[in-house]
Amino acid sequence: MSTNNQPPNPKPDTNHIGKVFARFDSNSDGKISAAELSGVLEALGSAASPDEVDRMMQEIDTDRDGHISLDEFAAFFPSNKSELMEAFNLYDQDHDGKISATELHQILSRLGERCSELDCAGMIKSVDSDGDGFVNFDEFRKMMTAAKSN
Template sequence: MANSKPSIYLQNTEEVKKVFECFDTNGDGKISADELGGVLKALGSDTSPDEVARMMEEIDTDKDGHVNLQEFAAFCSGEGDPYSSAEKELQEAFELYDQDHNGKISAVELHQILKRLGERCSVEDCAGMIKSVDSNGDGYVSFDEFKKMMTNNNNNNSNAKC
């Protein structure tokens, strides 16, 4: 499946599965609208129930009311989705982590989000995660660095959880 445009979606199957498992909070192998809304809320988004429903409708291609791993993987690969929409989705994800809206993600911001998602890690752990993608050494993740991390271009198989 060659594509002349660089994809800004998750491309690594294991990364897609890890993200899916973060959304699938009850571990039943599918993401419900409530689970999607809950994760978005935990990330600090004030996404309305109508917007969550629209997102579910877009991703739930078999229309069973849930998103399974295959549907999620297709969404992450960008199948049937315009490139510009992918850029917008990635920007929105970045903004959820960028709590103070200064255009960069700090270790403290990453720690706050992971803590809300139920992950147990220290601010120092988060600083290490940031260091692994911080190409300019400023101690933060910029949108460009975030985009590179999400596209897995550097293929550095991070062991970071959700």
């Protein structure tokens, strides 16, 4: 009988929300402005109008200081199935129900991240519980749910 109290599966990166926040916070000032939010949405291929960006800011910026803090961002992070599916679909560029290393690389490159496709394959592998080399929606949901609870 083992006395090791480690969980059987390693948890996904516990700082995932912080890393996503940092991608939005392009000037690294610890807060996301409307311009930064608009820039990331544009990089992801979502042409949000200024009015849509304003509505998103109003929804997320709960303290009404004109910026999104890490705490506000974490509270807004996708939690229900439809929000998670919408986030998943941003990465699933070919809409085949799975995220490949190539798709992840394309999105991260658009966001200004400098990582190779091989690096992206490693990221995929870290959450790929069925070992098929892709992240399906269930794996994505588990990763995002674990990240939100940390």
